[in-house]
Amino acid sequence: MRLDQQKINQVNDQTLSEHRESFDHLSKVLGRKDVDANSIIGKLKEFQVAIPSWALGTGGTRFGRFSGGGEPGTLEDKISDVGLLHQLSQSAGSISLHIPWDIPEDVEAIKQLADSYGLLFDAVNSNTFQDQPDQKLSYKFGSLCHVDKAVRQQAIDHNLEVVKYGEALGSKSLTVWLADGSSFPGQLNFKKAFQRTLESLQAIYAGMPSDWKMFVEYKPYEPNFYSTVIQDWGSSHMLADKLGERAFSLVDLGHHLPNTNIEQIVATLMMVGKLGGFHFNDSKYGDDDVTVGSLKPYQLFLIFNELVDGMEDPTSNNPYPAWMIDASHNLKDPLEDLLQSLEAIKIAYAQAMLVDRAALEEARENNDPTLAQEILQAAYRTDVRPLLAQARLQAGGALDPIGTFRRLNVRKELIAARGAKTVSTGL
Ligand code: AOS
Ligand code: ZN
Ligand code: ZN
Numbered sequence: 001m002r003l004d005q006q007k008i009n010q011v012n013d014q015t016l017s018e019h020r021e022s023f024d025h026l027s028k029v030l031g032r033k034d035v036d037a038n039s040i041i042g043k044l045k046e047f048q049v050a051i052p053s054w055a056l057g058t059g060g061t062r063f064g065r066f067s068g069g070g071e072p073g074t075l076e077d078k079i080s081d082v083g084l085l086h087q088l089s090q091s092a093g094s095i096s097l098h099i100p101w102d103i104p105e106d107v108e109a110i111k112q113l114a115d116s117y118g119l120l121f122d123a124v125n126s127n128t129f130q131d132q133p134d135q136k137l138s139y140k141f142g143s144l145c146h147v148d149k150a151v152r153q154q155a156i157d158h159n160l161e162v163v164k165y166g167e168a169l170g171s172k173s174l175t176v177w178l179a180d181g182s183s184f185p186g187q188l189n190f191k192k193a194f195q196r197t198l199e200s201l202q203a204i205y206a207g208m209p210s211d212w213k214m215f216v217e218y219k220p221y222e223p224n225f226y227s228t229v230i231q232d233w234g235s236s237h238m239l240a241d242k243l244g245e246r247a248f249s250l251v252d253l254g255h256h257l258p259n260t261n262i263e264q265i266v267a268t269l270m271m272v273g274k275l276g277g278f279h280f281n282d283s284k285y286g287d288d289d290v291t292v293g294s295l296k297p298y299q300l301f302l303i304f305n306e307l308v309d310g311m312e313d314p315t316s317n318n319p320y321p322a323w324m325i326d327a328s329h330n331l332k333d334p335l336e337d338l339l340q341s342l343e344a345i346k347i348a349y350a351q352a353m354l355v356d357r358a359a360l361e362e363a364r365e366n367n368d369p370t371l372a373q374e375i376l377q378a379a380y381r382t383d384v385r386p387l388l389a390q391a392r393l394q395a396g397g398a399l400d401p402i403g404t405f406r407r408l409n410v411r412k413e414l415i416a417a418r419g420a421k422t423v424s425t426g427l
Helices: 005-032 037-046 075-089 107-116 149-169 190-207 233-243 262-271 297-312 334-354 357-365 369-380 385-395 401-407 410-418
Strands: 050-052 094-096 173-176 213-217 247-252 275-280 322-325
Touching (some): 037 334, 075 094, 075 410, 149 190, 173 275, 190 213, 213 233, 233 247, 233 262, 262 275, 334 385
Parallel strands (some): 050 322, 247 275, 275 322
């Protein structure tokens, strides 16, 4: 489904003068601080976040799943939904596929379809955390870390097959997230499991095209409750470091124990040039995967403060990170939820660009924590939403993406086209 551009413009027209007033006011306020609103708008327009194919349908828990209707039942539908998000937000310029959920039957047709929506294919994801119906050996006791070499080989072959699909579509990176670990003390030899995982990853790394990157995701628990082989950023970094210069750590915001200082992890990984990818979501307890910025927007800002610092650092050799939303939507409309996440990410990014870095560095050198806090919070407490709206307006998007989604009855039309009972693949 494609939205009629004229209809988006008509909805925009209704709040245009109000928007112009807020934007002019903010531009003046920023101008007095020597901040050029247009340069921030330019960076916001360039900033694109990948949408995971598995976040477009209703997510469930092991207790139930409550579909909202009109879910994308095919890869084509998923691409079309990301196209909708991109049309409204102008910030969702790519899709991240998960194999075997998203195996393309006709690669050329899928590429053309994505292209017609202005979408690229971001990192491809392998799945060795579930057994597929036609699978020979089980991953019940792990995949890349398994004690049985044949299981490890099957998981290696699967990852290489994922790379082949990605290559055909134009992806340039593979994200590996493993459920491997143990649920009971004594179950697993930690050292051997890590060593076997490294060897398996080395085989996958060796089989990737020479211009591909590998992102190694870490997670402290779930589905294994006692240990995970790649439990934290240290383990992920050790693996990435041993694998080679095209392997990087991937930070998923929900994959930290409560109160972990994620911004410090981000700064440290960027310092050594090893932060490759980012999964955005929010969490209160663990891997809650709720809407970005819905619980801890200040933490998100502090993380972006380090990301911007790392990206602007001329001495840094960290590559430009791959951004993706990794959320699960079990109550809200998935498309509305993703629009909220995109907005929260860009608010934090824009606020982080407002930080007066020279003054902050001076305050640090003078051991002045009061001033350092004033500087950070001056940026955080600025309402940057008119900058985001202006960036969208200039790019042809909606001034108010969720308002427009509702005004144009998008979900109703999706249900009419796809039915109320379609079920999307994913978790
Ligand atoms: C799992 O917890 C990880 O966050 C993965 O990145 C992702 O959610 C998964 O691959 C989707 O199935
Ligand atoms: Zn993730
Ligand atoms: Zn996760």
